[in-house]
Amino acid sequence: MFWPHHKIPHLPPLLTQKWDEIYTPSQLIRSMFILLCILGSAILIFSALTIYWVSKAYILDRAEAEAISISQSFTNNHYELVLASENANIDISNMAEDKLDTAFRQTLAPFHMIKVKVFTPDRTIAYSTDKSIIGTTNIGNDSLEKALLGEDVSKMYTKNSEMDLRFEQHFDIDVVATYTPVFNQAGQIAGAFEIYQDVTRFRDDMNTAILTGTLIVLTNLLIIFFIAYRFMRLPLSALKVAHKKLQRMATKDSLTQIDNRSQALSFFDKEIYRLNQFGGKLSIILMDLDKFKLINDTYGHPAGDEVIKQCAKAIRACLRQGDCVGRYGGEEFIIILPHANEQQAFNVAERIRNVIKNLKIVYDGKTIPVSISAGITEVLSTEENTDEVINTDDLIKEADQALYDAKAKGRNCSICASQFAMAK
CATH class of the missing domain: 3.30.450.20 (PAS domain)
Incomplete structure (x- = not known):
């Protein structure tokens, strides 16, 4: 099956959610709405109880006044009895x-x-x-x-x-x-x-008073909530836009619009947690543009930025929806491939390498030749090593060493960490 259309199986829920990933403006609005509903319900209940207590007190006072008046009248009129x-x-x-x-x-x-x-x-x-x-x-x-x-x-x-x-x-x-x-x-x-x-004759009157009073309070609350919503809608919309912008600034690389280093490593940590908890496989690729300093020196830094942007776009196009690519350094990229073994990762790296080699990057009327090197390592969690905790730093070092070996072999190639280990 062609790689970009291959769907990753549903991952187990990750238990390492961060607070800033949980409390978004939409969730905040929902929480405010729920809170307003709870407060509104409490106000309705309190209003109904208040009307009941007031009505009951009125009935008691009225009945007591009648009883006192009648008892005094009876005593005065029938004193001798x-x-x-x-x-x-x-x-x-x-x-x-x-x-x-x-x-x-x-x-x-x-x-x-x-x-x-x-x-x-x-x-x-x-x-x-x-x-x-x-x-x-x-x-x-x-x-x-x-x-x-x-x-x-x-x-x-x-x-x-x-x-x-x-x-x-x-x-x-x-x-x-x-x-x-x-x-x-x-x-x-x-x-x-x-x-x-x-005083049963007052029961219907009291129920009517409670119902009428509650409906009046409910109507007033709905009017207040509607007015408040109309006034808050624009600020809340602006808050959502601002949050999305801030979230993008915090997680995306400003030049390439792919994940930045922090976001890519966060994704990597979550995938490692999944492996430690549930087993499976995972591969990572470190890729570095060849002789990028020479591109900057020859064509200028704006041209170098354009090369990085075009290469990032090409890399993203070669990956599945559930894969992650991030800008790891200046001209270096990290790719995390969940549920992929070393051979599958090697195939992905080779496809990316060939796509980038054939890129026609034209800047200021000049065609800029580009190539890229890749280092690949595989993370495999099996029943035999479930007690072993996988360390992300060690894995990145393995991929980085494989990338260094690819550079040493003449660049524009992909090397697996396992090949580097056998060579040693």
Whole structure:
């Protein structure tokens, strides 16, 4: 198969990624977008919870105010049913259940009240719409304790089922329980009421408020994000262009636009890491233009630059997509060939040598003859030497020695390191 069209097998993922290779402007933009989405979601959730808490507090305050008003009104209108005298406390012996039932149902039913308890100062339930608990003592109830100290307390619950004052059963309802103190005419605390109010009717209103408020916040966030994107689009585009330019300056040779020495050696290190971890084969070629100083002296340095550019272009055209060529020195090139043995690398070097020998480089009306020499070495990782760590410096020295041998043999030729070793 013709070399330039041969595809290199997929390489195992390299574990030596550098930070500057990971965090590109595109990745930075994606990270900012993800961060904005997270922040937006957090704002939406916080807004929904805030609306819920505010709505719940409003319902509690409203229910508590109604319960307090009703309890005071009931005590004033039916004082003789609750208290025996001006200075009396609520006493279970004074409770007329049938009269209290009638009074409570007439007074409280229209206000969505579903249960009432009347407590004596010693925490005994003197009256309740639930007859089964009359006479029991409610000890350890913090809300009741506060009410008996003169404080109004309300809490919201969700009940699976509850019967109202009209003896109708309700299911899955929201209830606000309000504890409020009862004062006798002397201004003393004579006991306490516990009034259960059905506030389920506010549930839909609260859900609507949460949904509406969340949609408003979402709409505002989308508008803000859109405006921010419109303002940031041009700077971000400029950042991407600048990053690409800086990345190219950092990795590419400015004259030839192939990899610079640092980038080529970085590629070499990654391939060596792959060999050390997974095995395989690899070859490198060092190539040097013959008598380049004479070209500079004869035709001038601009002509020498043109020769280097044309040769770099020719070398790149002879390689596969996954191969690497870099400018190693002034007129010296390094070529890394993953998954290539020494013979394959030698064939590549010979093809490059012949292409460059036949180049017609014309500068300032003059044709400049060019030739190139190559030194080749192979890196082969097998099961027998998996414990041996491959060293890049030693490999480059081997290729460089082979290149030196090619120069000594008259230039314009390719020498393999293995041939040089056998000659020794």
